[in-house]
Amino acid sequence: MKSSAVVATLIADPRSIRLSDAHIARLAQGVGGFDSQRWLDEGVAADLLFTAPLDAVRAALTAALAGDPVDVIVQPAAHRAKRLLVADMDSTLIGQECVDELAAYAGVGDRVAAITERAMRGEIAFEPALRERVKLLAGLSESVIADVLRERIMLSPGARTLAFTMRAKGAYVAIVSGGFRQFTAAVRDRIGADEDRANTLAIEGGKLTGEVIEPILGHDAKLGALQAIAAAKGLALAETLAVGDGANDLAMLKAAGLGVAYRAKPKVAANADARIDHADLTALLYAQGISRQEFVEG
Template sequence: MTHIATLVGAPGAQVLTPNLLAAAARRLPGAGHPVILSAGEAADIPFAPGAAHGNRADGGFADASYCRAAVSVLRLGLGDAPVDIFVQPVEGRRKKLLLADMDSTMIGQECIDELADFVGLKGKVAAITERAMRGEIAFEPALRERVALLAGLDAGVVETAIEERITLTPGGRTLVQTMRANGAYTALVSGGFTVFTSRIGEAIGFQENRANTLLIEDGKFAGRVVEPILGKAAKLATLKELTAAHDLAPEETLAIGDGANDLAMLEAAGLGVAYHAKPAVAAAAQARVDHGDLTALLYAQGYRADEFVTA
């Protein structure tokens, strides 16, 4: 078998019944028996597309669009079942580098929106954030505009925001710790701010974090951010830099995010995953998680639930 379809159900739904797995297998050429990764929740179905579907004579896969097409075929066959689907070559599934966005990916909030709430401007700032994440406006000027609205805010509110408003996305720490235990390098790379990524990255277990720096004067936000802004181009550059630094092939990398400023990074990674993402990002990414938590990325790499590192 040269390829794998991984099906991951919504947590707790126990949707991956024998009948559902059999229905999925019938839609895959040369499908083998399902391999259960977590009973009722995640399974692999190995299959062999064959020469008619893009295999090269040397065993490589000539057309990555086939994997997307196979996902679409499986989705049609599974109807409205809350299942996320990954289709990829068997070789190289387990990745050696993880790059992850923070806001609305590794945490459930947008940090700048929460800061704006302390000055009564959350609605205004959140609307700009949403447009930037959808790709409707450029990220860098949108960030400058939002940061300017924070001028004069006591920087001490960051501590309050982290303690009272920020929640870690389920499965995030397990994802990072499991990949690290298996030799991967992990980096949190955010268009947000170092005052958050330093704390959140450490809590989740990332080996490094990169983000924008808010200027603070006399204990208050100055309403400016250190230039150049870490945005879409910088995230892509970080992926390339860390890939080279760890002597990896692009295929050995995994990136995850939800917004338009993540898309270049997602497209360049060996496996780029849109996580509960904005529509345009979900449509363009190689893979997507619409139903699962962050452990779906471990199942996509072939990890069984009993291999997860949860400490």
């Protein structure tokens, strides 16, 4: 592929729609500079190669697909395969917000969930919002963490396949979360990630103290983690992939070679260069040109 080429990856939600050659041909004809098509997973995911301005391809395909349960990621064709994945955890690798699940056990679920929603939407600053939520958990038994992990924390569809496949191809996989190490360590083991970075709940005498050990890993720290891990691995940011859903992920998403807003809050989805609203996390593999036959299920 030419370095100036642009690739658009279409990923359908197979529960709702199947892509066809005819459907793709109609889409491609509406965009100038169409060159070729390749199936990554017939009926589900396909690459369309263009020689045209990236923004023009993205705008045309996004408009053409409006209302369809099909995601489109448009990027330079060069350097698609990434060597570092940095992933948010809550509402990204897992379907829950851990602090909200703890709060439900503490009897303050609605109060904490409301603060979480505002913080993830970017309506209030992340760090003070986290302190406020954790304060409401003071006195909760440490044993509840294990209960929440066992009973409530579920991996998002495709999370294990994403991590296992990228590692099989030689990439490094890191979880970087504004949540808590007491959870990220377990999720790291479940998906087979290389490392996890997160905040730590303070615990004394078997109970949560209501405090987070400072400094808090938030918006700036997530960006810093992406940069630091890439530097430690000798990688350019163009070789990195980041995924997240909340406002504290946005700087990290903007800095990565490919930053993907995954079923994200409106502010994040509107400002990220790529978004996944319909497909599962394996869409990030298709976005790298990895076919279904190459997936490693783990």
